Amino acid sequence: xxxxxxxxxxxxxxxxxxxxxxxxxxxxxxxxxxxxxxxxxxxxxxxxxxxxxxxxxxxxxxxxxxxxxxxxxxxxxxxxxxxxxxxxxxxxxxxxxxxxxxxxxxxxxxxxxxxxxxxxxxxxxxxxxxxxxxxxxxxxxxxxxxxxxxxx
Numbered sequence: 508x509x510x511x512x513x514x515x516x517x518x519x520x521x522x523x524x525x526x527x528x529x530x531x532x533x534x535x536x537x538x539x540x541x542x543x544x545x546x547x548x549x550x551x552x553x554x555x556x557x558x559x560x561x562x563x564x565x566x567x568x569x570x571x572x573x574x575x576x577x578x579x580x581x582x583x584x585x586x587x588x589x590x591x592x593x594x595x596x597x598x599x600x601x602x603x604x605x606x607x608x609x610x611x612x613x614x615x616x617x618x619x620x621x622x623x624x625x626x627x628x629x630x631x632x633x634x635x636x637x638x639x640x641x642x643x644x645x646x647x648x649x650x651x652x653x654x655x656x657x658x659x
Contacts, residue, residue: 510544511542511543511658512543514541514542514543514554514656515656516540517537518537518652518655519535520535520536520538522563523649533564534561534563534571535561536560536561539582541553541654543656545591547591548591550588550598551586551587552587552598552613552615553584555584556585557581558581559581575605580607583602584602585613586600586603587600589615595614595615595616596615596617598615609629611626611628613625613650617656620655620658621653622656624650624653625650626650
């Protein structure tokens with residue numbers, strides 16, 4: 508039997524990078540939609556995060572605006588799946604933002620109508636349009652959010 512939930516919009520995803528020189532990126536972006544389906548063997552998760560609504564420190568704000576403009580990436584759409592029976596669930600998939608595709612693994616802990624989702628994305632080398640920063644090798648960022656699930 509398949510169970511399905513809709514992710515209620517409004518939760519904020521916390522985005523944090525590792526250190527970049529003396530700074531790190533830190534910000535939030537709202538979840539605009541999503542869905543969770545689960546049967547006896549598989550779980551599927553989709554999240555849509557509004558990159559064009561990121562609230563962040565100057566470094567992240569500049570990087571995200573550049574990404575949105577350069578790649579027409581107004582939203583980050585994550586789609587992934589995993590095996591049921593693990594606690595917590597691990598969902599492996601890809602996050603798409605315009606032309607950018609990033610492999611991502613999210614850990615998912617569901618308690619009733621709430622879901623705690625967290626993970627890390629590795630983007631490799633990233634060019635930032637900031638004086639003195641330029642290229643960042645091995646760039647990654649962490650994702651964390653608390654979602655409300657509505658039965659569907």
